[in-house]
Amino acid sequence: MSATDLALKLRERFGELLSVPFEFRGETTLVLTDAEKIAEVCGIAKKELGFDYLVDITSVDNYGEDPRFTIVYELYGYGHLHHLRIKTNVGEEKSELPTVSAVWRTANWHEREIYDMMGVRFRGHGDLRRILMWDGYPYFPLRKDFPLAGKTSEVPERGFTNPAPLEGGPFVTAAGGKDAMAREPRVRVPEADELKTIARLERRRDLGRADEQNPAAIGERR
Amino acid sequence: MSTEVQEIQFRDATARIQQLKPAVASASRSAPAMVAEEDNDIHGEKMVLNMGPSHPATHGVLRIVLELDGEIITKADPDVGYLHRGDEKIAENMTYQQFIPYTDRLDYLAPLANNVAYALAVEKLLGIEKQLPPRCQYIRVICCELARISAHLLGLGAFAMDVGALTVFLHTFTEREKIYNLCEALTGARFTTSYTRIGGLSRDIPDGWVHECRKFLEEVVINFDESEKLLTRNRIFVDRTKDIGVISKEDAIDYGLTGPNLRGSGVEHDLRKTHPYLVYDQLQFEVPVGSVGDCYDRYLVRMEEMRQSVRILHQCLDKLPDGPINVPDGKVVLPPKQKVLTSMEELIHQFILVTQGVNAPAGEIYFGAENPKGELGFYINSRGGGTPHRLKIRAPSFVNLSILSHLLPGHMMSDTVAILGSLDFVMGECDR
Numbered sequence: 015m016s017a018t019d020l021a022l023k024l025r026e027r028f029g030e031l032l033s034v035p036f037e038f039r040g041e042t043t044l045v046l047t048d049a050e051k052i053a054e055v056c057g058i059a060k061k062e063l064g065f066d067y068l069v070d071i072t073s074v075d076n077y078g079e080d081p082r083f084t085i086v087y088e089l090y091g092y093g094h095l096h097h098l099r100i101k102t103n104v105g106e107e108k109s110e111l112p113t114v115s116a117v118w119r120t121a122n123w124h125e126r127e128i129y130d131m132m133g134v135r136f137r138g139h140g141d142l143r144r145i146l147m148w149d150g151y152p153y154f155p156l157r158k159d160f161p162l163a164g165k166t167s168e169v170p171e172r173g174f175t176n177p178a179p180l181e182g183g184p185f186v187t188a189a190g191g192k193d194a195m196a197r198e199p200r201v202r203v204p205e206a207d208e209l210k211t212i213a214r215l216e217r218r219r220d221l222g223r224a225d226e227q228n229p230a231a232i233g234e235r236r
Numbered sequence: 237m238s239t240e241v242q243e244i245q246f247r248d249a250t251a252r253i254q255q256l257k258p259a260v261a262s263a264s265r266s267a268p269a270m271v272a273e274e275d276n277d278i279h280g281e282k283m284v285l286n287m288g289p290s291h292p293a294t295h296g297v298l299r300i301v302l303e304l305d306g307e308i309i310t311k312a313d314p315d316v317g318y319l320h321r322g323d324e325k326i327a328e329n330m331t332y333q334q335f336i337p338y339t340d341r342l343d344y345l346a347p348l349a350n351n352v353a354y355a356l357a358v359e360k361l362l363g364i365e366k367q368l369p370p371r372c373q374y375i376r377v378i379c380c381e382l383a384r385i386s387a388h389l390l391g392l393g394a395f396a397m398d399v400g401a402l403t404v405f406l407h408t409f410t411e412r413e414k415i416y417n418l419c420e421a422l423t424g425a426r427f428t429t430s431y432t433r434i435g436g437l438s439r440d441i442p443d444g445w446v447h448e449c450r451k452f453l454e455e456v457v458i459n460f461d462e463s464e465k466l467l468t469r470n471r472i473f474v475d476r477t478k479d480i481g482v483i484s485k486e487d488a489i490d491y492g493l494t495g496p497n498l499r500g501s502g503v504e505h506d507l508r509k510t511h512p513y514l515v516y517d518q519l520q521f522e523v524p525v526g527s528v529g530d531c532y533d534r535y536l537v538r539m540e541e542m543r544q545s546v547r548i549l550h551q552c553l554d555k556l557p558d559g560p561i562n563v564p565d566g567k568v569v570l571p572p573k574q575k576v577l578t579s580m581e582e583l584i585h586q587f588i589l590v591t592q593g594v595n596a597p598a599g600e601i602y603f604g605a606e607n608p609k610g611e612l613g614f615y616i617n618s619r620g621g622g623t624p625h626r627l628k629i630r631a632p633s634f635v636n637l638s639i640l641s642h643l644l645p646g647h648m649m650s651d652t653v654a655i656l657g658s659l660d661f662v663m664g665e666c667d668r
């Protein structure tokens with residue numbers, strides 16, 4: 015039995031809720047029209063069709079479209095060795111769908127990650143906290159409207175962020191621009207910074223003076 | 237050097253499980269039971285212990301908040317994300333080719349294997365994975381297996397060191413050094429290799445490399461024997477790992493474990509066998525499987541996997557065919573510099589590839605490769621063009637760690653170190 019046959023079987027069970035399975039590069043994908051049914055569909059897929067291993071759950075942000083988010087479930091069965099993808103869409107207003115962590119326990123962390131990165135909530139998930147970012151971080155970084163450089167945020171006694179220096183493009187160093195020490199503002203305190211710079215300038219001036227007095231010392235110092 | 241198989245007297249697997257079952261059951265029950273039975277002055281108040289993020293046994297920046305009753309763990313809450321760099325966000329903002337150096341930094345103990353897995357994922361999206369020249373495929377398999385040996389050597393060395401056998405670490409690191417030398421000769425870098433390209437490799441094998449690699453394979457096998465002598469029947473090591481951290485077959489599947497951790501629990505599943513990519517279907521190797529699923533089984537599985545990798549490497553070096561290393565398609569692979577300077581068409585290809593990237597079709601794919609730590613998967617959602625709309629990395633370490641809150645309770649505090657060592661994770665990959 016191929017993955018498409020398994021997908022058709024699942025479709026028999028749920029009828030119009032699931033789209034006709036389609037193939038791309040040898041992988042079968044089903045689209046579930048009603049996100050509210052996802053836990054039910056996954057439960058049946060696991061119990062009756064032997065998809066006992068949830069490989070991954072992914073979220074995609076279709077920014078500017080409606081519905082905004084797509085949640086992608088990658089299923090696999092150790093019995094029949096077939097892979098099946100189930101996708102479902104969630105609108106931005108609702109941003110919520112039922113959890114599948116009761117079906118596969120591995121979904122727990124995947125769903126936490128999606129909540130953390132994309133801001134989609136999973137109803138019935140017992141422990142929906144941020145996982146990669148820290149508690150209290152105000153944004154959802156993988157959304158398309160979140161800039162690559164990041165945004166300023168501060169959670170007292172926990173962490174802070176500042177936008178990264180990008181100089182016009184992602185990770186581009188402009189010729190003739192500031193050097194890396196000056197560009198990297200994240201870990202530095204402005205007051206201490208100024209002092210350091212002055213101290214450095216003074217040191218450089220001292221060395222210059224020494225060089226004028228004793229040109230032979232240049233090679234030695236290097 | 238003797239190559240004969242060592243006879244090791246294991247306790248019968250079924251007997252071990254039988255013996256184990258009451259032990260596990262009582263361990264998980266003992267914590268509350270003790271509170272009720274014994275003096276209330278001592279028990280009843282639980283201590284919260286913060287392990288990590290900077291702790292020698294957590295191999296990176298993993299933090300676990302442990303709730304202890306005496307020395308027994310009653311609750312464990314792993315806290316990840318200290319090494320989060322937003323790799324997936326970065327991938328959305330650059331071409332497929334440009335993301336290759338970032339894959340080095342996922343599982344930084346096996347950068348070559350990550351390079352190969354990522355290149356294969358993009359090639360699957362482009363539909364050119366069948367066109368890869370045989371030489372390229374063999375070299376990629378060699379890369380994967382060298383990376384596997386390197387990663388397992390470190391994993392085992394660190395595991396042994398954590399449970400008190402310091403010497404093994406020194407042995408395994410000697411061999412890893414040789415692998416780094418091979419990497420340097422092959423890729424130009426010891427650590428951050430960035431070796432593969434979409435549709436091929438950055439360069440061919442240098443002269444004399446095959447010979448060096450053969451020499452290394454002969455030496456490393458002696459090292460395996462030495463390490464095995466130091467560990468497999470070492471009373472302290474066995475006592476600290478046997479029947480500790482038992483993951484049942486059902487739990488392993490339910491928690492989505494992959495790689496040696498899954499096989500240690502007795503599930504015979506290896507993507508190199510079940511869904512062969514590259515030329516794995518033409519190579520002879522076996523997949524070691526554990527029987528109990530404890531730390532000791534995971535150790536044995538890794539040990540045997542390294543020996544099988546050596547076997548694969550020998551076959552690859554013997555069979556290594558001649559020929560090109562890149563897909564003969566100017567729209568995917570950068571043309572040779574000589575042609576760029578002399579021919580108009582190649583110049584255009586070069587310009588388009590560098591500024592816009594390969595023109596990938598719209599669609600979505602998932603590709604999983606059997607990496608040292610488990611199944612490293614890439615989900616790519618493309619809307620056409622040279623950059624992915626969404627690239628998701630399914631990191632094996634991330635998934636493998638999610639079992640900790642289920643696995644740790646009921647164990648002694650000191651077993652945490654053995655369990656973490658045997659799960660063998662890398663935080664660079666977990667946090668992405």
